[in-house]
Amino acid sequence: MRGSPVECGATGSATPAHAVAVDDPVRTLFLVLPRPLRFLGVGGLGLIVDLAVFTLLIAHTFDPLVARLGSLGIATLLTWRLNRALTFDHSGRRTADEALRYAAVAAAAQAVSYGVFAILVIGLLAAMPQLAVIIGAAVGALASYLGQAGFAFRPQHTA
Secondary structure (H helix, E strand, O other): OOOOOEEEOOOOOEEEHHHOOOOOHHHHHHHOOOHHHHHHHHHHHHHHHHHHHHHHHHHOOOOHHHHHHHHHHHHHHHHHHHHHHHHOOOOOOOHHHHHHHHHHHHHHHHHHHHHHHHHHHHOOOOOOHHHHHHHHHHHHHHHHHHHHHHHHOOOOOOO
């Protein structure tokens, strides 16, 4: 499958991308890490994108609460693609089905993250909104990992 983390080995059978030799040394290095570390790495990249977009938006007079919605959306798209390619084995579902499952979990985790962010940015951290983004992201990360591993990317069992 093109663009899928499942590739065919020498026998022609589908195997997880983690078990297949990859020509990209960065990806090869990333794939030897335990799954929770890969998830944190992807999340770290997502957080960098989230912070960059958020900072750009608030620099252009967007309200921090509105800016955060935009930055979360962009970061979520990035992390879905990277988690699908690097963190979790192929679930056996169609990409669209997996994307919907990912979106459901991401929406729940991002709601927690956004709620913590909003409480902090309205109160204690009004002068430091980027710190509120980081704290909110940290709180949402655990819920996100458990949901992605247990629901979005959980292997589909065939009867």
